[in-house]
Amino acid sequence: MLRALISKDLRRVWRNPMPWLLNLALPILIVAIIGIVFGGGGGNDNSLGRIKFAVVDEDKSPLADFLRGAANQGKAGQYLEPVFLERAAAEEQLKEDKLSAVLVIPAGFASNYLGGRKVQLELVKNPAEQIHPAVLEELLEVVVSGLNAISRNFKAEFPAWREVIQGNGDYHDAARLIERTGDKLQAARQYLFPPLVGYTNSAGEAAPAAGAGSNSGASTSGTKDKAAPKFNVFAYLLPGMAGMFLLMLASQGMTDLHRELSRRTFERYHTLHERLLPFVAGKALFTAVIVSMGAAIILGGGQWLFGFRWPRPLELGLLTLAYVCFATGLMTLSVAFVSDEHRAATLNNVLSMILSMAGGCMFPTEQLPAVMREYFSRLLPTYWFATTARELLWWQAPWHIAAAKLVGLGAVLLGLAVFVFKRRFQKGAR
Amino acid sequence: MLKVSAVSKAFGTIRAVEGVSFHVSEGEIYGLIGPNGAGKTTTISMVCGLLRPDAGEIYVQGKLFSANPGEAKRLMGVTPQDLALYEELTGRENLEFWGRIAGLKAAEARARAGELLEALSLSDRAKDTVKTYSGGMKRRINLGCALLHRPRLLLLDEPTVGIDPQARARILEFISGLRASGTSILYTTHYLEEAETLCQRIGIIDYGKVLAEGTLSQLQERLGEGLVFTVEADFGGSVPAEWDGFAAHFRVLQKSDSQLVVAALGRRDPSDCLKELLELPVRLQNVSLKRPSLNDVFLQLTGRQLRE
Numbered sequence: 001m002l003r004a005l006i007s008k009d010l011r012r013v014w015r016n017p018m019p020w021l022l023n024l025a026l027p028i029l030i031v032a033i034i035g036i037v038f039g040g041g042g043g044n045d046n047s048l049g050r051i052k053f054a055v056v057d058e059d060k061s062p063l064a065d066f067l068r069g070a071a072n073q074g075k076a077g078q079y080l081e082p083v084f085l086e087r088a089a090a091e092e093q094l095k096e097d098k099l100s101a102v103l104v105i106p107a108g109f110a111s112n113y114l115g116g117r118k119v120q121l122e123l124v125k126n127p128a129e130q131i132h133p134a135v136l137e138e139l140l141e142v143v144v145s146g147l148n149a150i151s152r153n154f155k156a157e158f159p160a161w162r163e164v165i166q167g168n169g170d171y172h173d174a175a176r177l178i179e180r181t182g183d184k185l186q187a188a189r190q191y192l193f194p195p196l197v198g199y200t201n202s203a204g205e206a207a208p209a210a211g212a213g214s215n216s217g218a219s220t221s222g223t224k225d226k227a228a229p230k231f232n233v234f235a236y237l238l239p240g241m242a243g244m245f246l247l248m249l250a251s252q253g254m255t256d257l258h259r260e261l262s263r264r265t266f267e268r269y270h271t272l273h274e275r276l277l278p279f280v281a282g283k284a285l286f287t288a289v290i291v292s293m294g295a296a297i298i299l300g301g302g303q304w305l306f307g308f309r310w311p312r313p314l315e316l317g318l319l320t321l322a323y324v325c326f327a328t329g330l331m332t333l334s335v336a337f338v339s340d341e342h343r344a345a346t347l348n349n350v351l352s353m354i355l356s357m358a359g360g361c362m363f364p365t366e367q368l369p370a371v372m373r374e375y376f377s378r379l380l381p382t383y384w385f386a387t388t389a390r391e392l393l394w395w396q397a398p399w400h401i402a403a404a405k406l407v408g409l410g411a412v413l414l415g416l417a418v419f420v421f422k423r424r425f426q427k428g429a430r
Numbered sequence: 431m432l433k434v435s436a437v438s439k440a441f442g443t444i445r446a447v448e449g450v451s452f453h454v455s456e457g458e459i460y461g462l463i464g465p466n467g468a469g470k471t472t473t474i475s476m477v478c479g480l481l482r483p484d485a486g487e488i489y490v491q492g493k494l495f496s497a498n499p500g501e502a503k504r505l506m507g508v509t510p511q512d513l514a515l516y517e518e519l520t521g522r523e524n525l526e527f528w529g530r531i532a533g534l535k536a537a538e539a540r541a542r543a544g545e546l547l548e549a550l551s552l553s554d555r556a557k558d559t560v561k562t563y564s565g566g567m568k569r570r571i572n573l574g575c576a577l578l579h580r581p582r583l584l585l586l587d588e589p590t591v592g593i594d595p596q597a598r599a600r601i602l603e604f605i606s607g608l609r610a611s612g613t614s615i616l617y618t619t620h621y622l623e624e625a626e627t628l629c630q631r632i633g634i635i636d637y638g639k640v641l642a643e644g645t646l647s648q649l650q651e652r653l654g655e656g657l658v659f660t661v662e663a664d665f666g667g668s669v670p671a672e673w674d675g676f677a678a679h680f681r682v683l684q685k686s687d688s689q690l691v692v693a694a695l696g697r698r699d700p701s702d703c704l705k706e707l708l709e710l711p712v713r714l715q716n717v718s719l720k721r722p723s724l725n726d727v728f729l730q731l732t733g734r735q736l737r738e
Contacts (some may be wrong), residue, residue: 001530001531004527004530004531005531008516008519008523008527011518011519011523012516012518012519015518015519015559016518083669150493160460263512263513263514263515263516264510264512264513264514265514265515265516267480267510267514268508268514268528268575269531270480271478271479271480271503271506271508271510271585272481272501272503272528273500273503274499274500274529274531275500
């Protein structure tokens with residue numbers, strides 16, 4: 001019966017596709033407009049170009065040197081254009097709008113880090129820019145995650161490293177330490193997301209994550225210029241827009257249940273069957289199918305339209321399916337609570353927009369007030385999806401954690417919806 | 431086939447149905463007639479399980495509906511008053527879909543949909559979407575959707591409302607055919623002529639109560655020997671109660687400023703009745719004799735026209 005219910009709804013969509021197409025076309029259109037405004041579409045590669053930022057090294061330690069170096073090494077150099085300045089000069093250039101951001105490595109960074117004490121990198125963003133500082137912040141989060149992972153896994157080696165960095169060890173000790181740490185890194189590599197050292201060592205793998213052309217891990221020197229990946233503004237914007245409009249698509253799918261009620265087809269079903277949940281389940285499955293198709297069109301079509309390739313399509317696909325699960329659960333619950341189509345549609349649209357704005361779908365969360373960003377945005381499923389999808393552009397982000405959270409939340413919401421529907425049906429289907 | 435026993439339903443303070451009882455025998459068309467808001471749809475909704483009665487019981491084929499609603503529903507087909515169709519789908523797709531939902535296999539539903547399209551004279555429009563259909567065609571498909579699984583009990587809630595006489599005649603003919611094939615039918619309408627021609631027994635319902643029940647002739651007998659006169663006159667403030675001997679020979683069914691509808695009491699000769707009416711102390715304009723209709727019965731029972 002579920003098959004009959006779903007195929008009936010898909011047929012209805014096919015016969016009257018306009019309302020659905022609107023929710024598919026809008027995100028692509030918005031991405032196109034924003035992308036063009038922010039620099040995409042001007043050239044033949046739709047890239048934002050390199051992100052210029054200053055590194056202020058107040059620590060002057062070898063570890064800080066390493067971080068400085070990482071900023072323009074390998075493929076990172078294709079996206080980033082770091083300049084090394086003193087704080088005053090950097091702030092001056094930031095004011096003059098010559099930089100997107102300033103990264104400050106504070107004094108005592110290396111000794112505190114290796115001493116197991118809390119350290120803080122400082123990122124001063126150019127308020128006049130939106131995309132570049134946001135990208136830098138996300139990249140910095142990658143670095144911080146890497147440093148934290150190293151701190152957790154190599155804490156025992158830190159005293160020895162501190163000795164070496166402070167110039168107290170001899171070359172033999174340093175060589176043994178490097179060898180030992182290298183072995184451990186090799187063994188633990190798959191568990192370290194993102195391994196900071198792995199970033200420099202596996203630049204070829206990280207490179208295509210920018211999502212602008214090459215479809216394999218390593219690029220050959222001969223094709224480097226032609227296939228060189230670049231940061232693509234469309235690829236950056238598209239997951240967020242998809243996050244918002246997939247919610248709206250899910251709303252459209254589930255509020256069809258209200259139309260079934262107003263058209264009396266739900267009642268007709270009830271005259272044939274006592275149990276009503278299969279009908280609701282059919283609608284939820286239809287919603288999941290239509291939202292999945294929508295995701296394929298927005299993300300797949302967007303890729304084709306804007307001329308880039310998702311570097312990790314499988315991971316992105318699975319993450320999106322998890323998001324579909326959440327979106328379906330959320331809208332099923334909403335429809336369970338609100339028994340009027342127009343009210344439900346309005347509520348869902350408002351909910352979708354709030355979740356999308358606060359979750360960083362419409363614009364980076366970095367633009368939001370700090371309190372909201374730190375304590376609210378991170379709790380939102382839209383944030384989990386949009387942020388992880390964007391991170392997948394650059395590195396093998398822990399998408400499975402976000403996906404598990406989304407699926408779990410979706411299941412909880414669906415469970416709640418079933419409970420509410422059961423109660424409603426007990427009181428009478430109308 | 432169906433027994434409704436003292437069912438009641440209230441919505442808040444409004445008592446929509448109060449102690450309604452009737453039964454529908456095998457192969458019978460039972461008409462439930464009454465004006466809009468009389469409680470017909472609420473009664474049908476309780477019979478098919480859309481609403482739970484506050485009191486009373488419903489039996490389908492001798493079994494209590496509430497004990498196993500799923501089993502009872504399998505025996506029923508319901509045509510709701512409102513069109514319950516998917517307008518974006520074709521007539522055939524609608525039929526096939528409801529066939530699948532009723533539990534038929536895909537091939538079975540396809541074959542049955544073909545049969546029904548033929549029977550409902552819709553084969554030539556089977557591939558058109560329902561939104562392009564006329565009102566009568568939509569009504570026919572709406573009816574067909576209830577018949578895919580060959581129900582033994584058919585509940586028809588005003589199936590001809592809002593369509594032209596030709597389309598109505600087609601539907602009534604089809605329903606007569608269903609009865610001939612042994613289907614029991616509960617038929618609600620406020621078109622009296624439909625009930626008169628189609629139904630073996632009729633229940634008159636108003637304000638949620640069944641006021642009278644029986645065959646058409648049994649109901650007509652409530653008006654005496656079947657003589658109903660319409661008197662058109664200038665009554666000038668005069669009332670029947672003031673007229674000598676009038677109450678002993680006639681019962682007033684309806685009175686307005688210029689018209690009086692009366693039924694003759696007892697076994698009377700029409701010419702005697704006419705003579706008495708012509709001698710009324712009013713300025714007469716016209717007196718006519720007619721065969722009593724269901725509307726007259728309704729008038730007698732409620733004091734108002736069925737379609738008021």
